[in-house]
Amino acid sequence: MSEPVLNHPASQSALALFDLVEGARVTHLWGRLGWQDIRRRYRRSTLGPFWITISMGMLVAVLGTLYGGLFKVEATNYVPYLTLGFVIWTLVNGLITDGCTAYVNASNIIQQARLPLSVHVYRVVWRNLIIFFHNAVIFVVVAVMFGVSPGWTGLLAIPGMVLLCVNGVWVGMLLGAFAARFRDIPPIIASIVRIAFFVTPIIWMPELLPHRAVLPMNLNPFFHVLEVVRAPLLGEAPSAVSWLAMIGFALIGSAATFVIYVRYRWRIAYWV
Amino acid sequence: MNTHASIHVESVTVDFPVYNANMRSIKTRFIYHGTGGRVGRDAGNRLTVRALDDVSIALEHGDRVGVVGHNGAGKTTLLRVMAGVYEPVRGHVWRRGRTASLLNVSLGIDDDATGYENIMTRGLLLGLSPKEVQERTAEIAEFTELGDYLAMPAHTYSAGMRFRLGFAVCTSFEPEILLMDEWLSVGDRHFVEKAQKRLEEFVERAGILVLASQNASLLERVCTKGVLLDAGKVKANGPIDEVLRDY
Numbered sequence: 001m002s003e004p005v006l007n008h009p010a011s012q013s014a015l016a017l018f019d020l021v022e023g024a025r026v027t028h029l030w031g032r033l034g035w036q037d038i039r040r041r042y043r044r045s046t047l048g049p050f051w052i053t054i055s056m057g058m059l060v061a062v063l064g065t066l067y068g069g070l071f072k073v074e075a076t077n078y079v080p081y082l083t084l085g086f087v088i089w090t091l092v093n094g095l096i097t098d099g100c101t102a103y104v105n106a107s108n109i110i111q112q113a114r115l116p117l118s119v120h121v122y123r124v125v126w127r128n129l130i131i132f133f134h135n136a137v138i139f140v141v142v143a144v145m146f147g148v149s150p151g152w153t154g155l156l157a158i159p160g161m162v163l164l165c166v167n168g169v170w171v172g173m174l175l176g177a178f179a180a181r182f183r184d185i186p187p188i189i190a191s192i193v194r195i196a197f198f199v200t201p202i203i204w205m206p207e208l209l210p211h212r213a214v215l216p217m218n219l220n221p222f223f224h225v226l227e228v229v230r231a232p233l234l235g236e237a238p239s240a241v242s243w244l245a246m247i248g249f250a251l252i253g254s255a256a257t258f259v260i261y262v263r264y265r266w267r268i269a270y271w272v
Numbered sequence: 273m274n275t276h277a278s279i280h281v282e283s284v285t286v287d288f289p290v291y292n293a294n295m296r297s298i299k300t301r302f303i304y305h306g307t308g309g310r311v312g313r314d315a316g317n318r319l320t321v322r323a324l325d326d327v328s329i330a331l332e333h334g335d336r337v338g339v340v341g342h343n344g345a346g347k348t349t350l351l352r353v354m355a356g357v358y359e360p361v362r363g364h365v366w367r368r369g370r371t372a373s374l375l376n377v378s379l380g381i382d383d384d385a386t387g388y389e390n391i392m393t394r395g396l397l398l399g400l401s402p403k404e405v406q407e408r409t410a411e412i413a414e415f416t417e418l419g420d421y422l423a424m425p426a427h428t429y430s431a432g433m434r435f436r437l438g439f440a441v442c443t444s445f446e447p448e449i450l451l452m453d454e455w456l457s458v459g460d461r462h463f464v465e466k467a468q469k470r471l472e473e474f475v476e477r478a479g480i481l482v483l484a485s486q487n488a489s490l491l492e493r494v495c496t497k498g499v500l501l502d503a504g505k506v507k508a509n510g511p512i513d514e515v516l517r518d519y
Contacts, residue, residue: 029396036382036393043384112379113397114356114371181291266359270288 016262023118030119034126052134060086060138067203076146078205083142084230085202087135091164092225094128096193099172100179100186107272117268121172125165139233150235160228160238163246167225170250170257177264180271196222221249277369277448277480279331279354284363286349286504287312287320323349324360325504331482336475338491338512339484340519341501347484350501351375351451354482369448369480372398374438376453387422387429387437388413394441408444415440415470417463435459443470448479454486468494488516 023030042048063086064079071078099121103110106120142148150157179185200222217223224238224245231238290311312320323346331337339347352358353365355373379397381390391412395405413422416436421429429437436459443450450471459467471494475481485491491498491512498515500508508518 026396028402032393032396036385040382040384108376109379109397111352111357112355112375113373113399115397115399269358 012266013262016258016265019116019261019265020118023116023122026116026119029115030123030126033119033123034130037123037127038130049130049134052131053137056086056090056135056138057141060142063203071204071208073205073208080139080142080146080148080234081205081230082203083139084233085226087132087139088164088226088229089197089200089202090135091128091132091168092222093193093197094131095125095168096171096175097186097190098124098128099168099175100189102172102176103180103268103272104176110269110272117265118173121169121176124172124176125168128168129165143233148234150233153232153235153237156232156237157229160232160246163228163250164225166250167246167253170253173261174253174257177260177268177271180268181264196220200226202226218245221245224249276333278333278366279329279368279449279480279482280364280366281327281329281350281353282364282366284324284327284353284360284365285322286324286346286353286358287322287361290319290321322504324353326363327501327504327506328363329499329506329509331480333480334475335497336481336495337483337497337499338495338515339482339499339501340486340488340491340515341507345501346504347501348375348453349504350499351453351482351484354449355451367449370399370445371449371451372442372445372447373451374442374453375451379438381426381434381438383427384425386425387416387418390426390437391422391441394438395445398442398445400445404445412440412444415444415466432459432463436463439467443474446474446477450474450479450481452481452483454484488519492516 038049042051045051047054060079060083064075064082067082068075068078102120102124103117106123109115110117110120175185175189179189200220201217206217218241224242227238227242228246231242312322327346327350329337329350339350341347349358351373352375353360354367355371355375356365356367357373359365379394382393385393388409391409392402392405395408396402400408416422416433418433418436421433426434426437439459468490471481475494481494483491483495495512498508498510498512499506500515500519508515
């Protein structure tokens with residue numbers, strides 16, 4: 001087994017590609033590290049990770065009652081909508097904010113052992129998916145309570161989730177690298193994400209807005225991120241615009257990230 | 273094993289960018305210290321510390337190399353370059369053979385997880401498959417002599433006990449190249465002797481051992497060759513006793 005450690009420019013793209021593929025291959029490693037992150041958070045607690053489920057349940061119960069009354073919308077429509085919005089947003093928020101710290105938090109591993117750097121991003125994505133599925137239990141409960149049955153359309157949520165995760169991977173790689181180099185990135189991203197939460201229809205429904213406001217909705221990338229998973233589970237097919245937007249983000253984002261990764265991958269160990 | 277382990281470090285230069293130093297106050301000071309690397313600037317006029325400066329070392333099968341030098345002379349950086357953690361700014365590193373780097377005792381140790389869980393995590397971080405770690409767990413557990421402690425969370429462990437765990441895992445999969453940084457300093461005497469015996473067995477199987485240490489008597493016992501680093505440059509390279517004399 002010959003393992004050259006090179007810095008020849010011509011081989012940088014091969015090294016970057018190898019990093020991505022080899023990182024994806026060691027599922028047992030990032031799978032374990034991701035679970036370890038969750039378990040560490042809830043070690044010695046009786047209910048463990050189910051606290052994630054419980055706190056989501058409480059949030060939805062309180063906000064569903066409060067805002068449902070405020071907006072004067074039917075609980076049957078509003079509560080499932082709100083629940084899904086929160087559950088998906090928690091994933092999106094986690095992918096973005098944890099993505100910023102993917103490399104920095106793994107500095108101890110990065111500086112010890114030669115592992116594909118992508119492992120740390122897959123770990124973050126996996127950890128957030130675990131949280132997502134704990135939260136998703138609440139949606140199942142709500143769906144049963146309010147008689148939501150998405151039917152076959154619901155299956156569209158699967159490609160929606162895949163697109164969401166693909167975007168999550170490049171976002172983590174890009175933000176992880178940027179945030180390792182520029183330590184001001186995480187607070188900037190955190191404030192952007194917080195604002196995005198309020199301007200994206202999660203606790204409010206687009207129908208509640210005056211009609212002309214629908215166009216800007218399509219300009220909000222987070223709207224499409226939510227739509228491709230939320231709409232199918234509520235029994236509606238997402239619009240073609242949302243699908244195209246998500247595919248576009250995935251293609252353009254991945255390509256741009258790869259270019260940056262080829263150029264700066266080897267620097268990341270110096271930055272963390 | 274039939275492979276021929278080797279590490280070739282060819283004219284390697286490593287600069288660390290310094291982002292958080294007060295640029296203005298260091299602006300006019302290009303310092304050269306007896307300890308530590310050289311402070312300079314890179315092409316983008318960023319402040320850098322040169323940790324390794326045009327270092328060339330060729331290591332072959334059976335070499336046991338002691339790396340010595342003052343604090344900050346570049347010993348750890350050299351090990352990390354050999355491990356492939358840092359890709360050099362200039363120069364090349366060629367490495368052949370399964371490599372285990374024991375640079376930090378607590379790599380991947382989760383304080384809340386048990387010793388057994390940590391054996392698994394650390395094994396995976398070293399590039400083993402889950403099955404390979406499982407096959408070795410009993411042997412690793414025995415070597416650590418930690419007994420029932422292995423079922424306890426790692427925050428109950430002393431530094432020496434962590435060292436036992438880390439060392440046992442790292443050396444269990446018979447690496448062909450072993451890179452160690454100041455390791456034997458925390459173990460108790462009994463375990464250090466045991467660890468040394470294992471290292472000796474390892475070098476007899478003709479792998480490559482690179483050991484950075486300030487402990488001259490340890491280096492004399494374990495190593496045959498020596499490399500003396502000074503401010504990122506190789507100052508001496510030869511038989512260990514001669515290198516130690518220079519140092």
